[in-house]
Amino acid sequence: MTEMIEGRNAVLEAFRSGKCVDKLFILDGCQDGPVRTIAREARKHDTIVKFVPKERLDSMSETGAHQGVIAQVAAYDYSTVEDILKKAEDKGEPPFIILLDNIEDPHNLGAIIRTANLAGAHGVIIPKHRAVGLTATVAKTSAGALNYTPVAKVANLRQTIDELKEKGIWFVCADMDGEVMYRQNLTGPIGLVIGNEGNGVSRLVKEKCDFTTAIPMKGDIDSLNASVAAGVLAFEIVRQRLSK
Numbered sequence: 181m182t183e184m185i186e187g188r189n190a191v192l193e194a195f196r197s198g199k200c201v202d203k204l205f206i207l208d209g210c211q212d213g214p215v216r217t218i219a220r221e222a223r224k225h226d227t228i229v230k231f232v233p234k235e236r237l238d239s240m241s242e243t244g245a246h247q248g249v250i251a252q253v254a255a256y257d258y259s260t261v262e263d264i265l266k267k268a269e270d271k272g273e274p275p276f277i278i279l280l281d282n283i284e285d286p287h288n289l290g291a292i293i294r295t296a297n298l299a300g301a302h303g304v305i306i307p308k309h310r311a312v313g314l315t316a317t318v319a320k321t322s323a324g325a326l327n328y329t330p331v332a333k334v335a336n337l338r339q340t341i342d343e344l345k346e347k348g349i350w351f352v353c354a355d356m357d358g359e360v361m362y363r364q365n366l367t368g369p370i371g372l373v374i375g376n377e378g379n380g381v382s383r384l385v386k387e388k389c390d391f392t393t394a395i396p397m398k399g400d401i402d403s404l405n406a407s408v409a410a411g412v413l414a415f416e417i418v419r420q421r422l423s424k
Contacts, residue, residue: 183316185253186246188214195221200254202313203228207237207248218249226335228308254314259330261340264303265347267330271302274369275349276417279305281337281375281385283406286312290321291407292374297325299414301372304329307337341388344371351389353381354409358392366393366417367424374410377403 185194185201194201195218204222206215208231222229237246268275278296283289289312296304312318313333319326334340341351351371352364373389375381380403386392395404395412404412 183252183255184240184242185251186241186243186249188218188247188249191249191251192218192221194251194253195225195227200257200314201225201227201251202254202315203230203252205230205232205237205240205250205252207231208233210248215248226308252313252315255316255319256314256326256331258314258333259303261303261305261332261334261344263330264305264332268302268369273300273302274367275344275347275371276301276369276421277303277305277344277349277371278410278414279337279341279351279371279373280311280406281307281373281381282310282379283374283376284310284312285376285406286315286317287321288376288405288407290318290323290326292410293318293322293329293331294325295407295411295414297322297329299411299418301329301414304331305337305340306331306333308333308335337385338388341371341373341385353386353389353392354395354413355380355386355392356394356403358394360396361393361413361416362396364391364393366420370417372410372413372417374406374413377406377409 185191204227240250264277265275278301293304349369349371351373353373373381
């Protein structure tokens with residue numbers, strides 16, 4: 181399960197063979213013909229392109245022969261938002277989707293996908309920017325859940341929320357200042373939005389949510405790991421669905 185592809189021919193072939201390249205790293209200032217061709221392919225496939233110094237590429241390289249380009253390839257194929265909705269429809273259940281804002285730790289993403297599967301969520305949605313993709317580490321941490329739980333990657337989380345609202349899904353955002361989760365109705369077609377533990381859900385995404393919910397906490401620190409928070413809230417949704 182390859183995470184990185186190095187060298188000009190190998191990277192170009194990765195694009196042309198249809199591999200899902202999450203990010204392309206190019207040596208800063210490198211503008212020769214072959215590199216321009218690779219960058220053009222990246223734009224065609226809507227891949228994020230980052231120009232980085234030689235030291236960064238050298239530190240990422242496993243072969244020592246990157247030739248100024250390294251592609252980070254998804255270990256698993258992405259699904260679509262439509263795939264997630266179809267999964268709910270096929271099961272005859274109201275959609276339950278987990279949306280992640282700025283989750284950059286692959287262990288957190290893998291653990292959340294595992295939780296999503298066990299809680300019966302129909303899929304996970306991640307943004308294209310400022311987020312980790314489906315790397316081999318994510319796949320391993322998910323403990324096999326990636327084989328069963330669709331993960332969609334979208335260009336704009338806010339726009340996706342708007343589109344899903346039109347389909348009757350409402351959105352609850354995890355936030356320390358929200359109403360305690362036990363006092364809220366978390367049944368029906370729902371999107372649970374989780375942010376990273378440092379900054380939480382970004383303001384613009386939070387504004388798109390219908391309301392915020394909080395996990396009651398008794399300790400001396402004020403935040404849970406993102407994957408733990410996702411687990412606690414996901415299983416409160418499960419509890420409320422079962423009690424209904």
